[in-house]
Amino acid sequence: MERKTANECTADQQLPALGIDPYLELMDKTTAQDADRKSIRMGLVMLWLSDNILDVMDVDLAPFGITESKLDMLLLLMLHEGRELITPSAIADRLGIRRASVTALLDWLEKRGWVSREQSAKDRRMIHVRITPEGRALVNQVLPTFWSTCASLLDDLDAEERKVFEKILSKLYQSIEKKVGVGR
Amino acid sequence: MERKTANECTADQQLPALGIDPYLELMDKTTAQDADRKSIRMGLVMLWLSDNILDVMDVDLAPFGITESKLDMLLLLMLHEGRELITPSAIADRLGIRRASVTALLDWLEKRGWVSREQSAKDRRMIHVRITPEGRALVNQVLPTFWSTCASLLDDLDAEERKVFEKILSKLYQSIEKKVGVGR
């Protein structure tokens, strides 16, 4: 969408981005431990997939004028409707980002009328953040695309593969969760 | 590494970032087509994994003072040693970014002495880019970590699972390649 204006991208490229073949080549040159090669190879593919899956989602969300980070924020707020009121600090914790980043994100969303801030009466240091009806409308408009992009990632797997993959995914999830969670 | 200074991250969070549970909850509320739910669910996990896999790599590369984008560039240059000389335009095509972005990246790497630029004698519009011995040394220092991080992504899968996963990965690779490649 953005990456193809007139005079760019001229070469004989079949792979998007670096692709993994060059890496494989380099690996063959530099790694000694033969046993690991297959794992490394697969890890490389996972890394490449990660980059490109996020790209695909970016591209699919772009027409709605929203990004994943911002959608995340709105979804979180939507989930909180009718529950305890949520504050920027709590949002920061839930999204795993700093309070200052939440401020920036909220400023942006508020400017468009998709969220509202209100100072708490009880503790006037605190701000209650809510998604607005317009914000909710936007989310509802985006969600079908979001879900279908998610689902489309598995388009080419058959029933059998999906079944196995499900198990694998849950292992990977736990495994990465462990890695990322270390040191919190 | 960066995300845990003194007074931040105070809440009762077990999942890094938003996690997927909230998404699942929202999905159950909003999606009608029951058939797709499992796919969406798995797609969500893939999306979450993508984010976090890249994070893990970021964190592991950080101590070397380099990022994935920059390492990509150096690896590409390293692969080109002893072949035809490579130009910024060609690099842009290979990395899937704009020429202007390549300029910025090269400026940064050149400032640290890891790459060098030289005007072509034949066609004085062109620049030949090379990795320097220092750059090569850096890459060689980083690579063991890079490979081991790649391999570690599969740590928790057993032999059987790896075997199946290998096939699945190659399907996913092709599938996403197709999606990303559309419109080039």
Added chain:
DNA sequence: CCAAATAGTTAGATTATCTAACTATGACTA
């Protein structure tokens, strides 16, 4: 009542991108 903690914001920086406009330089054509 005052010191310490907490909540949110501001200021300023970084990384990785992008587009658009510009500067050389080379190539083709009338």
Added chain:
DNA sequence: TAGTCATAGTTAGATAATCTAACTATTTGG
């Protein structure tokens, strides 16, 4: 050969998503 067009690279300026550090209210707990 002059004139136009294309190509290579850079510059300028923007955006998104972060970060840290410092600041301002406000509350809480002696």
